[in-house]
Amino acid sequence: MRLLKADTPGEASLTRKLSKDIPSYAILSHTWSTNEEDEVTLSDLKDKSGKSKRGYAKIEFCRKQAQKDGIQHFWVDTCCIDKKDAVELGEAIASMFRWYHDAEKCYVYLSDVSVAMGDPHHSTDATWLSDFRNSRWFTRGWTLQELLAPKSVDFFSREGTWLGDRRTLERLIHEATDIPITALRGFAVNNFSVPERMRWAAKRTTTKPEDKAYCLLGIFDVFMPLIYGEGEHALIRLQDEIDKRVGKQPVVSQLSDGEGTNSVWYVPFDRLSEFVGRIDEMERVKQRILDRTNQGVVSILGLGGVGKSRLAMELIRQVRSEHVQRSVFWIEATDQLTFERDMLGIGKRLRIPGIEADKADVKILVKQWLNVAQDGWFVVLDNADDEVLWGKGSDPADEKSTLVDYLPRSRHGSILVTTRSRRVASYLAGKEVVELPILLLDEARTMFTNALEEPEMAADENLTSALLERLTYLPLAIIQAASYINMTQEPVKTYLDLLDEREEEVVELLSEDFGDRSRYSNARNAVATTWLVSFNQIRKHHPFSAELLSSMVCLHEKNIPRSLLPVISSKKDAVEAFATLKGYSFVTRQAREKDEGIHEESYNMHRLVYLAARNWLRKEGTLHNWMKASLERVAELFPACDHEHRGIWTLYLPHAQRLCEDVEVVDLPERYKLLTKMGLCFVVDGKYDAAVKAHTAVLQWREKELGIPENQVLEACNNLGEALQWSGF
Structure with missing residues (x-):
């Protein structure tokens, strides 16, 4: 290891190569200039020509900061490695994680984050925070280990201003990288699964394709020789080295679970020790998937996050233990790319001839192979939520519109589908649908x-x-x-x-996202985000359902009357719109008899879906518009406070209250129209304090709002006076 030593002010000299007795040192993390000629190299330092280069500012920053921290030596990758020496470069890359880990301090220099005073583009905390989240540093392959390996990581703007450290900025770093906060707090990376660590690196880029693999050697604690020119084949070698060290976690493996069997196990997840319950559902699915009289497809249907994939994982392990000769293939059915990726993986494991040939139709080859295979097999089609891909194609001429035709069919095989969509569940499995309820x-x-x-x-x-x-x-x-x-x-x-x-x-x-070994590396693990894909699917393919959902989240989540929701002129469209929401388990129907024999359909929303959908609309900037539309509708429909309509306004009141309490509508005149009606009903109901509160808000608004007729102010005053009188004032 070669270090820089701060000598006289403004000067730094190179040490000899050190292999032992290495002094305390600071280390720099940064992104290289897009023009590498701007960076200071080892030869530049030796011939003292580096100071004229733009990159020297980073070296000078690191020197000054190290001296402030009482550290005499420091290391910068651009100039402390002789990159022309292949042996030295290989040793450096193999040692990089350890070098960052052993450093006293790691300084992250963010050249694209500024807090310059007087700069109109960087005048607020909000701006630099946004720049921080979007910094190029979080997108580069090498900086992953530079973030996680050191004991101490401090972040600086391009002016050298301290922004915070890995702990104080952990929330922002988590948002920018999706790396669990436990990892950011120094929890050793080898405590995280291989798929989880691969996920951290998935969207990061490197200048050279080989470096996509080489930058992860320290993350996985493996070593392999560098072969620049091999391209992304380096990733295959990396996976082989990982397999040797920790086992084949993220890829399929050829197992021999019993004597004389060479069945294939192609499953991406470990067994989950925390799987509990679901005994009845497990038995129902097992009976159906092993029943040779049905069509060989069974769907597990349920709300996102209810545990469909967990059940499928446990089920296939139980079934496999009883039928060791059968192969198991797990396919991520989220989209066409994941489907084709896993079909190719299956083809490779089965050694299907021609599977890797140019222009090979992988999907057809795997389907044909499984159709005629004499050995039994199970296929898990996981997350088949896209109704276009896994339903009846809307355009028969578009061969990419559906993937259903590529599913194998054989009396020797069975397919287990997990889906959030009732349409998909029924289309693929007919009546063989097992709905997964919430846990007991x-x-x-x-x-x-x-x-x-x-x-x-x-x-x-x-x-x-x-x-x-x-x-x-x-x-x-x-x-x-x-x-x-x-x-x-x-x-x-x-x-x-x-x-x-x-x-x-x-x-x-x-x-709050977290690592979950039962979910894909790119999955949304957090409750508030897991349904975003479903929301977007509904809006894209079921606009009437999206309207209903957007309106429902403006009201109270329980007993939502159909009459307060947007009117859908076509009865068929209305039936299908509500069926879609019920099919996703977002809402349940609750029939209710009103007074006077009036029948009113009401719906309940899942509490967490309700919060997630409101957050979805809020982030898209449409929540206010939906709140306004709902407020106008409820204010118009809310009836007079007479006995004849008591059943109606009793049903409407929780929703009216929910609307009026929301900050999104506090300045809208319809709010005070509705509050007036509510206040009168509260008096009839004997809820005098609530009536006083409602009429007070109306009076205060009408008194301060310009253009309100005097008779409306007097009306509000009279209503308040009556409420106060009833309340005993």
Whole structure:
């Protein structure tokens, strides 16, 4: 290792190559200039020609900062490695993770983040925070280990201003990288699964294709010789080295689970120790998938995050233990690319002739092979949520519109589908659909306790039950809560209290991502984001359903009357719109008889879906418009406070209150029109304090608002006076 030593002010000299007795040193992390000629090289330092280059400013920054921290030596990759010496370069790359780990300080110099005073483009904290999240540094391959390996990481702007360290900026770094906060807090990277670590690097880029693999050697603690010119074949060699060291976690493996069998196991996840319950559903699916009299396809249907993939994983392991001669193939069916990727992987494992030939139709080859295979097989088609890909194609002429025709069919094989869409479930499996409900309380408690690092934290059954109820017994939410408690070491009561904070803060809590070995590396692991794909699918393919969903989240989530929702002129369109929302398990129907024999259909929304959908609209900037439209509709439909309409306004009141309490509508005149009607009803209902509060808000608004007729101000004053009189004032 060669270091720079700060000698006299403004000067630094190179040490000899050191292999032992290495002094304390600081280390620089940065992004190289797009023009590498701007960077200072080893030869530039030796012939003292480097000071004229733009990159010298980074070296000078590192020297000054190290001296401030009382560190005499420092290391900068551009000039401390002789890149013309292949042996030295190879040794440096193999040692890089350790060098960053052993440094006293790591300084991250962000050339694209500025906090310059007087610069109109960088005058606020919000601006540099946005620039920080979007910094090029977070997109480069080599900087991954430079973020995670060191004991101490400090971030600086291009002016050399300290922005914070890895701990104080962990939330922003997590948002920019999707790396779990536990990893950012120094939890050793080898404690995370191989797929999880691969996910961290998936979207990062390198100048040379080989470096996509070489920059991960330290992350996986493996070594392999560098062969520049091999291109992305380096990734294959990297995977081989990882397999040798930690086992074949992220790829398929050829297993021999029993004597005389060479069946293939192509599954990306480890077995989950925290799988609990689902005994009845497991048995129903198992019976159907092993029943040779049906068509060989069974669908598991359920809300996103309810545990469909977990059930499928446990099921195939149980079935495989009883039928060791059968191969198991797991296909991620999220989109066409993931489907084709896994079909190619299956083809390779089966050694299908021609599978890697140019212009080979991989999907057809795998389908044909499985159709005639005499050995039994199971295929799991996971996350088949896209109704265009896995439903009846809307355009028969478009061969890419559906992938259903590429699924194998054989009396020797069975297909297990997991999906959020009832349309897909029924289209692929007919009547062989098993719907997965929420967990029972005891199952949820066991799952939560098993997921905690310290199970005694769930010892208070009443407190734990209250938390699980708030989380609607949803497995994804339960695992997320346990992960948060493990990470923060806060008690269950703290997490429960956080769920009582403002809606935006609750959404932020439920957006806390975490590593989940049962989910794909690019999956949205957080409760608040897991349904975004479904929301967007609904808006794209079911616009009427999207309108209903957007309106529902403006009201109270329980007992939403159909009459308060947008009118859909076609009865067929209306039936299908509601069926879509029910099919995704976002809403459930609750029939209710009103007074006077009036029948009104009402719907309940899943509590967490309700919050997630509001967050979806808020982020897209459309929540205010939907709130305004809903407010106008409710204000217009809200009836007079007479006995004849009591059943109606009793049903409407929770939704009117929810609307009027929202900050999105506080300045809209319709709010005060609705509050007036509500106040009169509160008096009839004997809720005098609520009536006083409503009429006070109306009077205050009408008095300060310009252009309000005097008679309306007097009306508000009279209404308030009557409410006060009834309340005893």
